[in-house]
Structures are given as structure tokens and as C-alpha cells.
Amino acid sequence: xxxDLQTVKRVAxxxxxAVSEEDAERMTGELNAILGFVxxxxxxxxxxxxxxxxxxxxxxxxxxxxxxxxxxxxxxxANAPATEENFFLVPKVVE
Amino acid sequence: MSDLTQLTISQARTKLRGKEITATEITEAxxxxxxxxxxxxxxxxxxxxxxxxDMAKASDARLVKGEGGALEGIxxxxxxxxxxxxxxxxxxxxxxxxxxxxxxxxxxxxxxADGAVMLGKLNMDEFAMGxxxxxxxxxxxxxxxxxxxxxTVVMPTTHQGDGGFVSSGGIRTARSLDNAQLVPGxxxxxxxxxxxxxxxxxxxxxxTGGSIRQPAAxxxxxxxxxxxxxxxxxxxxxxxxxLDQAGPxxxxxxxxxILLKSMASVDPKDTTSVDRPVPDxxxxxxxxxxxxxxGIPREYRVDGMxxxxxxxxxxxxAWLKDAGAEIVDISLPHTKYALPAYYIVxxxxxxxxxxxxxxxxYGLRVPGKDIVDMYEKTRAAGFGREVKRRIMIGTYVLxxxxxxxxxxxxxKVRNLIxxxxxxxxxxGVDVILTPATPSxxxxxxxxxxxxxxxxxxxxxxxxxxxxxxGLPGIAVPAGLDAKGLPLGLQLIGRPFDxxxxxxxxxxxxxxxxxxxxxxxx
Numbered sequence: 001x002x003x004d005l006q007t008v009k010r011v012a013x014x015x016x017x018a019v020s021e022e023d024a025e026r027m028t029g030e031l032n033a034i035l036g037f038v039x040x041x042x043x044x045x046x047x048x049x050x051x052x053x054x055x056x057x058x059x060x061x062x063x064x065x066x067x068x069x070x071x072x073x074x075x076x077x078a079n080a081p082a083t084e085e086n087f088f089l090v091p092k093v094v095e
Numbered sequence: 096m097s098d099l100t101q102l103t104i105s106q107a108r109t110k111l112r113g114k115e116i117t118a119t120e121i122t123e124a125x126x127x128x129x130x131x132x133x134x135x136x137x138x139x140x141x142x143x144x145x146x147x148x149d150m151a152k153a154s155d156a157r158l159v160k161g162e163g164g165a166l167e168g169i170x171x172x173x174x175x176x177x178x179x180x181x182x183x184x185x186x187x188x189x190x191x192x193x194x195x196x197x198x199x200x201x202x203x204x205x206x207x208a209d210g211a212v213m214l215g216k217l218n219m220d221e222f223a224m225g226x227x228x229x230x231x232x233x234x235x236x237x238x239x240x241x242x243x244x245x246x247t248v249v250m251p252t253t254h255q256g257d258g259g260f261v262s263s264g265g266i267r268t269a270r271s272l273d274n275a276q277l278v279p280g281x282x283x284x285x286x287x288x289x290x291x292x293x294x295x296x297x298x299x300x301x302x303t304g305g306s307i308r309q310p311a312a313x314x315x316x317x318x319x320x321x322x323x324x325x326x327x328x329x330x331x332x333x334x335x336x337x338l339d340q341a342g343p344x345x346x347x348x349x350x351x352x353i354l355l356k357s358m359a360s361v362d363p364k365d366t367t368s369v370d371r372p373v374p375d376x377x378x379x380x381x382x383x384x385x386x387x388x389x390g391i392p393r394e395y396r397v398d399g400m401x402x403x404x405x406x407x408x409x410x411x412x413a414w415l416k417d418a419g420a421e422i423v424d425i426s427l428p429h430t431k432y433a434l435p436a437y438y439i440v441x442x443x444x445x446x447x448x449x450x451x452x453x454x455x456x457y458g459l460r461v462p463g464k465d466i467v468d469m470y471e472k473t474r475a476a477g478f479g480r481e482v483k484r485r486i487m488i489g490t491y492v493l494x495x496x497x498x499x500x501x502x503x504x505x506x507k508v509r510n511l512i513x514x515x516x517x518x519x520x521x522x523g524v525d526v527i528l529t530p531a532t533p534s535x536x537x538x539x540x541x542x543x544x545x546x547x548x549x550x551x552x553x554x555x556x557x558x559x560x561x562x563x564x565g566l567p568g569i570a571v572p573a574g575l576d577a578k579g580l581p582l583g584l585q586l587i588g589r590p591f592d593x594x595x596x597x598x599x600x601x602x603x604x605x606x607x608x609x610x611x612x613x614x615x616x
Contacts, residue, residue, distance in 0.1 A: 001500070003491065015446060015490040016453070017483055018471035030484055030548055031491070037549045038435040038501070044508050051506035052513065054367075055337055055565030056324050056590065061366045075197040079457035088455050091466045 001039070002032045099124040100293040104169055104350040107296060111158055111168045118154035118168025121296075122147050122212050125170045129214065129294050135616040138289040140175055140233045141183035142215035150212040157210065166357055167210030172295035174286050175216045176223055177203050177341075178330040182213075186332040187231040188221045190477025191458040200330025201362045202299060202341050209357045214295050218285030221479045222449065223306055223334045226554040228284025229539065230481040236284040238277040238314060238536050239292035239612040243270045243579035270579070272615055277536040277580070280310030280554070286344045287314040291612060297345040297354050301331060303338045304437055305532075305558030308570035311344050312531035312583030315572045315610035317351045317600065318344040320558075322591045323565035324369035326355075327362035335444035338437075338562045347609055348571060348601045352376035355593065371591060379598040385419030387599065390524035394430035395557060397533065403576045404530045411528055411573055411584045414606040415599070425524060427515040432508050433560040434552060439492050439505035440563075445482075446489025452477060484548065513564040520589050526599050529557050531570040531583035557585060567593045571600040573607045581610050 003011070008028045012019040019027065073086040082089035099121045102110065110116045126144050133139050147170065154168035173179060175187050178196040185191035199207070207213070220230040228236040246269050279288040283300035287310035290298050300307045302320035311318025319342045326341040333339065343354035356376050362368040391412060396405070416422055454460035454473030461476045463469035478486065492501035519527070533556055537544070544551045561568035567590070570583040584603060588596045 001497075007491075008487070011487055011491045011494065013471075014494060015486050016450075016467070016470040016474055017478070017486065018468075018475035027484065027487060031487060033547060033549055034438060034484075034488055035491075037552075038438055038505075041432055041435050041439070041504050041508055044429070044432055044504075044511065046504065046507040046511070049507040049510055051503050052509040053506075055513070055563075056322070056367070056369060058324070058367070058369060061363065061368075063363065072197075077456075078197055079194050081454060081458070081460035090455055091463070091469055093466050 001035060003028060003035065100128050102296070103346050104166070104296050104353050107169055112163060114158070118151040118158065118212060119148070121168065122151035122170050122214070125214055125295060132292055132294055132616050136237045136239060136288050136292055136294070137234055138218055138236055138285045138292065138294055139172065139215045140187060140218050140285070143182055143213055146182070147212050147214050150207070154210050154212060164208065164210035165353070166206060168212060169210070169296050170212045170214050171206060172214050172217045172286060172289045172298040173203060174283055174299050174301060175219050176301050176332045177299055178332070179203055179213070179216065183216050184332070185232075186222045187219045187233055188477065188479070188482070189232045189459060190452045190474070194457050196330070198330055201327035201360065201364060202331065202358045205360050206299070206357055211357070217289055217298060220282035220284065221482050222332065222445070223282040223301055223303055224445070224481050224485055225281040226305070226309060226551050227278040227537070227544070228281040228310070229278060230281070230479050232479060235539055236279050236288050237539070238279040239288055239616065240277060240314060240536060240580055241612070241615060242273040242275060242277070244273045245270055272613060276539040278313070278539055280313035280536065282306040283310045283318070283344060287311055287316055287318070290314070290316045290344050290346060292616065297343055297350055299341060299358065300344045301339060301341050302562065303334050303441060304562050305555035307342050307344060308558045308568055308583070308585060309532050309554055311570040312572070313536040313581070315581030315612070316344050316346060317348050317569065317571050318342065319351050319355060319569040319593065319596065320561065320567065321355060321359060321593055322567045324367050325359045325567070325591065325593070327360060327365040327368045329362055329364040333448040335441040336448060337444060338441060340562075348597055348604045349377060349380050351569070352380060352597045369591070374594055376594060376597050379594045380601045382598050383419065384415065384599055384602050387420045387525045387595075388523050389415050389420045389422050389599075390425035390519055390527040391422060392425050392427045392430065392527060392529060394427050395529045397556065400533055404533060404582065407573050407582050407584065408528070408530050411603060414603055415528065418602045423524060425519045425527070427519065427560070429508065429511045429515050430560055433512050433563050434556055436505040436508045436512070437555070437559045437563060438488070438552060439501050440509065442485040442489035443493050443502050444489070446486045446493065449482070449486055481548070509563050512560055516564045516566060525589075526595050527587040529585045529587065531557060531585040533557065535576045535578070535580035535582055561587055566590060567596055569596040569600050571603050572610050573603055575610065
């Protein structure tokens with residue numbers, strides 16, 4: 001399988017990365033080189049093989065559903081580019 | 096000891112405990128070495144001198160009272176991927192500009208609890224994506240190793256009086272260092288260079304497809320990627336969560352064992368951290384390997400592999416045989432599919448993990464006409480080329496209609512790769528010996544690799560299988576090539592059997608010796 005310029009632009013939008021016409025053209029070539037390389041996986045017989053879900057056989061750790069920490073609003077917003085009264089500020093999303 | 100930076104961790108530990116030296120003295124020695132070398136090597140992206148001095152002072156107070164921890168007063172460098180409270184943590188990406196976390200990663204917390212001193216944050220490939228440390232926003236790291244050139248010199252006949260020598264003339268060869276700059280490998284290139292060039296006693300690193308072992312091999316240092324689940328991933332910037340593991344890069348096998356013992360822990364904050372006590376890895380160093388079964392996988396003999404790598408591998412086999420190990424030929428039939436499967440699984444996980452860099456919660460924000468435009472402009476400006484490439488591949492292979500063909504197929508192949516290893520270990524093989532990399536360090540801005548991303552990816556051909564199967568792997572220096580550059584061997588072990596790796600690596604180290612670059616910086 002290979003990608004064309006339109007697909008690259010669509011994927012870039014899905015990934016929320018702005019691309020110029022020139023970027024998209026360069027990426028088309030690079031992505032096709034990588035997709036060409038991974039193509040060889042199709043020759044592997046995987047009938048009856050389960051997809052891997054966990055590399056170490058272990059049960060997912062669980063903890064009790066209780067509040068263990070909190071009250072850190074100031075820490076959480078400390079690194080944000082724009083905040084007001086412990087809220088993240090973003091451009092208007094609702095008219 | 097005139098230069099305290101030359102001490103290994105185990106040597107420094109003895110001298111610190113014996114009060115022959117102080118933590119402050121050794122810390123100052125490293126800080127001035129960094130000051131002199133960093134403009135040439137670019138290993139550190141942030142030096143935390145004040146913090147280092149405070150930590151060293153506190154260590155000295157504990158040492159005086161005989162209360163020191165396992166790493167008391169030992170100055171370490173920390174890869175920029177580890178969250179360090181109030182200190183530069185940017186995964187060497189522009190998108191994390193100015194990020195100073197309000198928390199400390201579990202691995203670094205463990206090191207500080209054992210008394211280690213932080214010298215600063217180490218350069219790396221952006222978000223740990225790269226095999227040459229050239230994708231860093233902070234510029235490439237330079238390998239302290241350089242190729243040496245053999246010059247033929249015609250010697251004139253000279254006579255020197257006053258007890259001087261008499262040379263009869265003739266032809267002589269002389270080695271001199273080539274000026275070409277080499278990469279230290281990646282993604283933990285800053286860690287490898289800093290350890291190799293004596294800019295820290297040891298360093299933390301991480302390995303998703305070979306990022307500890309390949310740079311260790313390129314710099315003549317020892318690097319171990321432990322079993323998935325051995326070191327907590329909490330507080331480490333995520334790349335591919337099912338593959339990422341932290342581990343140390345050190346000057347010798349013993350130092351790597353000392354560091355891993357402190358880094359590893361059982362952590363309730365990481366659901367994949369395994370509930371197993373951490374053994375005393377250092378205790379196995381020096382134990383005989385007589386009767387150990389060492390597997391040699393035929394699939395690791397790849398086309399176009401330089402003869403020197405094959406020769407090094409044979410040397411390794413001979414050393415282990417001499418030490419009483421039994422050598423057996425083994426087959427890991429799905430080896431060649433590990434790298435292509437990795438380039439689906441890792442980008443898929445990365446595209447999801449890196450979705451959080453949106454200009455809202457931390458780091459860079461580039462304004463836009465609406466919120467989507469702001470996201471797209473921020474991510475376009477904040478991520479470098481390699482990172483964008485991988486996010487794009489990941490987004491594509493996970494997108495509607497392609498998920499089964501790519502991601503599901505890759506996860507099935509991954510199970511087959513893991514089964515190959517399980518079969519071999521079930522047949523009684525204790526450890527597997529392979530080359531660490533298909534070549535020695537290459538040049539900065541290598542044109543072939545820049546033109547074709549897949550060429551760069553091939554660096555990880557021998558290491559990536561280990562991440563896909565979640566196994567432990569260690570790279571240990573085993574010799575120099577004809578141009579005087581270090582080459583490494585890799586040992587792969589059973590899950591959570593890091594002890595066998597240290598035990599066997601120590602035998603290789605005993606035979607091969609340790610390697611230091613000639614100082615030019």
C-alpha cells in the first residue's frame with residue numbers, strides 16, 4: 001500500500017499538524033519508503049496467532065476506587081502557556 | 096588520585112565511604128569537566144550546578160555520620176526524558192519549551208533516595224526518536240571517539256646528544272586522530288557521551304528499540320535495558336508505552352549493576368511495574384559461567400554485515416567457551432520481521448502518546464484563528480521532522496480501514512517474535528549472544544541516512560527484537576575496529592534474569608578489557 005498527496009494531507013489534519021504543500025510532498029515520499037519497508041510483514045503466516053496485548057504475562061494492578069491525592073490545581077496549571085484562576089485558557093470553541 | 100572523574104562508581108564509593116574524598120570534591124571535578132567539554136560535545140542541555148552542590152553537601156553530611164546510601168555522593172547525569180522536579184525536562188523537543196515538572200520520576204526519586212547527586216539533564220534524540228542523537232532540538236551530541244588514521248612516516252636518521260636517543264631512520268607508521276565528527280548513537284546519545292567522556296560517573300537512559308544499547312556500543316560503554324516492568328515508567332516522558340524501559344549507561348559492568356539496583360523498584364504508580372523484589376545484581380559479578388548454555392542465533396548473521404562485526408562475535412563466542420560455557424546454535428526465525436513490526440507498533444503508540452502536546456497544558460503555544468488552527472500550528476512548529484514522520488505513520492496505521500492490515504498484523508507478528516525466544520529458553524538456553532550493532536559509529540550528517548529514514552532505522556536491527564519480546568538485553572564493549580572505534584556485543588536473557596546478563600557480561604569485560612577515548616576536546 002502507498003499513500004498519495006491527498007492522503008498525507010488528510011492524515012496530517014487527523015494528527016493536527018499543519019503541513020505546507022512542500023512538506024506534504026516530501027512526507028509522501030518518506031512515508032511511502034517506510035510503508036514499503038513494513039510491507040514484508042504480509043508474508044508472515046499469522047493464522048491462529050493472537051495479537052499481543054501485554055508483553056509480560058501479568059494481571060493489571062488495581063487500586064481501591066478512592067481519592068488518594070488532589071488539591072493540586074496550581075501545580076497542574078503551573079506549566080500552561082495561558083491560565084486564569086487555575087483554568088486553562090483556550091481560543092473560543094463555542095459561539 | 097589527581098582526577099576524580101576517572102574513578103568508576105565502585106571506586107568512588109569506596110573512597111567516599113573511607114572519607115578519602117568528599118562528595119563536594121568529586122561533584123566539583125565533574126562540574127568543571129562539563130564546563131570545559133560541553134561546548135565541544137554538547138552532552139548536557141542543562142547543568143544544575145547549584146542543585147548538585149547542595150546535594151553533594153547533604154551527602155557529605157550523611158557520609159560523615161556513616162549514614163550514606165548505596166549511591167551516596169555519586170554524581171550522575173539524567174536523560175532529558177526523566178521528569179525532574181523544577182528542572183528542565185523537555186525530551187529535547189521544542190514543543191516542551193520551558194517545561195519544569197512539579198513532580199519527580201520514580202527512577203530518579205530512587206536514585207536521590209540512595210544519595211546520588213544530579214549534575215544536569217542530558218541531550219537525546221527528540222522524544223527518544225532517533226539512532227544518532229541528531230534529531231534533538233538542542234543539536235547533535237558528538238561522540239568522544241574519533242577514527243584514527245594510520246600515517247606512514249619516513250623517519251630521517253637523527254642523532255641527539257646528552258643521553259638522547261639515536262634513531263636509525265626508516266619507515267614507521269603513526270596513528271593520528273581523524274577530525275571527522277562521529278555520532279554517539281541514539282536516542283541516549285548524551286548519556287553515552289557523558290559517561291564515555293568522564294562528564295558523569297554514570298547516567299540514566301531509556302530504550303524503546305535500542306536507545307541504551309546502540310549508543311553504549313558506539314561509545315565503548317556498558318548499557319543495559321532491563322526486562323519490561325523492572326523500572327517504573329512513572330514520570331518518564333512516554334514514547335511507545337509497551338516498549339519503553341529505563342536503564343543505566345555506565346563505564347563498566349559493575350557500575351551498571353550498581354545503578355540498576357537503585358533505579359529498579361516495585362511502583363504502585365505504574366500498572367506495568369512488576370511485583371518482584373530487586374536482586375543484588377553486583378553479587379553475581381565474578382561468578383563462574385561454567386556449564387552455562389549460550390545460544391548463537393543464525394538469523395543475526397545479516398547480509399552486508401562488516402567482517403569486523405562477525406570477527407568480534409566469534410571472539411565473544413571463544414571467550415565464553417574458554418570460560419566453560421556451552422555454545423549452541425539456535426534459530427529465532429522471525430528476527431527479520433522485528434524491525435518492520437516495530438515501525439508500526441512504536442509510531443502507533445507514539446501518535447497516541449504525543450497527542451497531549453496541544454499548546455494547552457504545557458510548553459509551546461502558537462496562536463491560531465481558532466482552536467484547531469492553534470493545535471495544528473503549535474504541533475507544526477514544536478515537533479521536528481522525525482517526530483512528525485512517526486506521528487504521521489502512527490496516525491495512518493491506526494486510521495479507519497487500515498488498523499487490521501497494519502497494527503493488528505504487527506501485534507500478531509510481535510507474538511511470534513516473543514514465541515521464538517520462549518522456545519529457545521525452554522530448550523535450556525540461558526543467554527543469547529549477538530553483536531550489538533551492525534556497524535561502528537558513523538559520521539554526523541551522514542548523507543545516506545539523511546536521504547532514507549529506513550537506513551537509519553536499520554541501526555536497531557539487533558536490539559529491537561529484545562524490546563518487542565520485553566526481554567532484558569545488555570551491550571558490553573568487546574573491542575575496537577581497524578579505525579580504532581569501539582564495538583559492542585549484546586547478551587539477551589530470560590525475563591527478569593538480569594543477573595545472568597551481568598554475570599556473563601563481566602566475563603566478556605574481563606577478556607576484552609575496558610575502553611577509553613583519546614582526549615581531544
